[in-house]
Amino acid sequence: MEQRNRRLGRHIPDPVRAKNRKAIVDCLRRRGAAARIELSEQIGISPATVTIITSELLEDGVIREKQAETGRDESARGRPRTRLELNPEAGFAVGIKISMHQASVSLTDLSGDILGAETIPVRANRDAPEWIADICMKQVQKIVSVSGIDPDLVLGLGIGVPGYVEYPSGLVRWAPVFSERDVPFREIVEERTGFRTFIDNDANMTALAEKWFGVGRTFPTFLVVTVEHGVGMGLVINERLYRGSRGFGAEFGHTKIVVGGALCRCGQRGCIEAYASDYAIAREANILGPSVATDDPIALEARMRDLIAQADSGDPAVVSVFERAGSMLGTGIANLVDILDPPVVVLSGARAHSAKAFYGALRQAMEANTLPGTDTSVDLRIDLGGDQVWARGAAALVLEETLI
């Protein structure tokens, strides 16, 4: 299929103008809507520059005018105040999240609102990457077609994968969802679709979702910890996703919390993931029976649902399994809080909805293990977005790359 290489609007700005353009889009993202004079004050660029750049963005359809609902602005001497906002229909993004037991495909507008979504069961580590790409693409075509939008307004595909993804090359160096190493998944998908494609670590995508549509509207720096089949992390510092020098940062699940401890699926010992992830919880609970294969993603997902129900109904042995997992994750998060001192931590991923015993132990371990000698505790938030988080993350990833 022919490669489309879309970018919103016909203005290709020089570096200084691109920087100002990005600053204005970022400011509107954070504030929802703002008048030109507010943009000038907030960003620290002249009103004349704001006028030029917002004219371009209006012409490109990236932003639109929003009439004041409350009448007139006093500072503007009786003129109605015109506020600007991002235009949600200026473009659309397709998001794909590949988990161990399913692939989720969704279509999102620029506000992060979901226009359509499908979930397909896969056994990711047993299916070939090409096969996974093929079944995802069928769903993409279906969703775009059903939604009735112009396919030319799809700015790109954002794909989230757990594991080590080289960004921006899209080479998946190691991921539990693929049985092979070094899978050029970006190429595989672009060949099949012609859509501009961006592949990132799934936790990074969650962090971008929070940056665009969540806590990032209030906090320029924050971190996201994801927990489900694996344990991941995304870090935003001063409004920028932190990728590290090789594109692998910020990795959390394989940091060591018990030297020489439990075996992790990465082959090393004592990783946080080896205690707090789904497979680690199931491994321990297998002793209580009935035992499931922890490398069978669909059986594992069903088992997790049963175990959470048993813990929440008070089964003492199962409660102790979740308490241990929560305590280990809480201690790991306390390490991150020590190292990064973020104002807020967001817990996300499927197991942000886990057993009550899991949270209790998590919070207790966080408080018991953060900086001795300090009396302030970190703001831990549970992300309630569910699968929408991934769709929004994909939209945010595409926006980051195509909106200026």
Next chain:
Amino acid sequence: MEQRNRRLGRHIPDPVRAKNRKAIVDCLRRRGAAARIELSEQIGISPATVTIITSELLEDGVIREKQAETGRDESARGRPRTRLELNPEAGFAVGIKISMHQASVSLTDLSGDILGAETIPVRANRDAPEWIADICMKQVQKIVSVSGIDPDLVLGLGIGVPGYVEYPSGLVRWAPVFSERDVPFREIVEERTGFRTFIDNDANMTALAEKWFGVGRTFPTFLVVTVEHGVGMGLVINERLYRGSRGFGAEFGHTKIVVGGALCRCGQRGCIEAYASDYAIAREANILGPSVATDDPIALEARMRDLIAQADSGDPAVVSVFERAGSMLGTGIANLVDILDPPVVVLSGARAHSAKAFYGALRQAMEANTLPGTDTSVDLRIDLGGDQVWARGAAALVLEETLI
């Protein structure tokens, strides 16, 4: 004493000009010397702006002209190329490092070169903060007087303390060198000297030393791990010291590496410091005898020197003590590398010069515990600066705060 509140030069720039001024000073710090046109290209500001701001800096004496040594610059059509550099004698900084067993006081010029230094034995945790301040101040007066410099050119005092320091207030929330919590050490020192004083975590000061005079000239992002009586960390991201949201980041020594493990002097268990610091090494070696009080800083320092000599001469039991400590620290550094993916890590502090067995185990643990599935290893450098590191850190701290 009357409070001096010095700032180099008489130009008090507006925010935009201050930003450009800082960018030019930073660029000269990194490159050593540069022509105006290079500054314009590197920083991305107009040649006209560079001319205005460098004129101010020249007038203020912060920078000076350096004639080309190699004749003429081809691009300048025969005109001799005038390069600019920081003027090392534009100002001076006093640095004080308070360790458990000694306080080091030094006088540094703007290049980080040391004009004079004194070391005074203290038993920090047994002496009152006011007493420590008094004996340090006597040394400051002596060194400034002996050096023959104009005391009015001393821009300020930079003080490094292990522990949790609130920056910029200078309140030492918790530090092993003080027996009390919440010591307003900045106030205590300023009252006694009249010098503008900056107090920071000692590892942060080391990171600033590296930023101004070390790896920071090449790498905009890097981290420093300090190891001696405690284990600390300093993090520079995109040329800025990362302090976190409450001013406590980046804390490393009390992150947990063995849940429920060895008791740390902070009162928690399993901290890296509880395995890799001087007191942790001595605690283990006490079993071999002769036993020393691990809270007696001077006895501990002497014991560490003996133990390092014994390990380096091959005593198997002492070797195993250092191997274990090195392995724990290496695993902790591997965690940092996973989380932050820095291009380079600098090992600093007194125990950057430890037993050979310590390094061997440290490097092995780092390699064995970083990202599985990746084949690149991080660049670990041993800082050889010794006590100069702290003096330079103090100079860098004062420069950061007074040079624009």
